[in-house]
Amino acid sequence: MYFFLTNLSVIDISFSSSVVPALLMNTLAKDRSISLLGCAIQMYVSLALGATECLVLAVMSYDRFAAICRPLHYYNIMNKTVCIYSAVGSWSIGFINSLVQVNLTFQLSFCKGVNINHYFCEAPALIRMACGDTFLNELSIYITGAIIIIGGFSLILISYVYIISNILKISSSQGRQKSFSTCASHLTAVSLYYGTLMFMYLRPHSKKYSNFSIETDTVVPILYTAVTPMLNPFIYSVRNKDVKSTLINLLKRKQCYQS
Secondary structure (H helix, E strand, C coil), X not given: CHHHHHHHHHHHHHHHHHHHHHHHHHHHCCCCCCCHHHHHHHHHHHHHHHHHHHHHHHHHHHHHHHHHHCHHHHHHHCCHHHHHHHHHHHHHHHHHHHHHHHHHHCCCCCCCCCCCXXXXXXXXXXXXXXXXXXXXXXXXXXXXXXXXXXXXXHHHHHHHHHHXXXXXXXXXXXXXXXXXXXXXXXXXXXXXXHHHHXXXXXXXXXXXXXXXXXXXXXXHHHXXXXXXXXXXXXXXXXXXXXXXXXXXXXXXXXXXXXX
């Protein structure tokens, strides 16, 4: 679990770092222009890390399944080799997918001096700005979205169907509570991340099919590029006894101070 949490932490730090600093600079600077190369690099890194996080979260659900449903065989199922291959596979698929998407996106024709009505360079925003036919780009997003997003979400769903059915069979309420608390943090992170990602990538992106407001399309990506990575450390650390006791003590002190 901690091996995959380390991967998730690296992804979240890198994901936010690829978008948030440039976003903050743009809010302060008068010149908000970005070079073609800078836009391509930002899109490549953010898209690669976003896809990698999808896959790592899916692998983490299988890890929870093995721990709860196959506890006696856990160390054989999730041995060191399997963990390393799972992590390397997730990173590789994420960066290969990003390379394909960036290549297809920047083959489109764009008008000169066009404004990107978005907080950062992202495939859906750039596709809406294109002058030519974007059918191939949209098709590639749907195919990779089905493989990575829907595939990862399906693995998570199947894993948790088995996990919940197994937890309900536990006779002691303390055992059930402990098992549920093990999965609660991961389920929270999955709900926050996959929900916004599905909304953004698994719907039509061309102008003629766009029924959503521009404001919504610009705000939603902030949730999975900045808000979710910021919340993940809190979500996963709430289970830690030391963190819990510290939070309780802080709340008690605040109540005493107010009274």
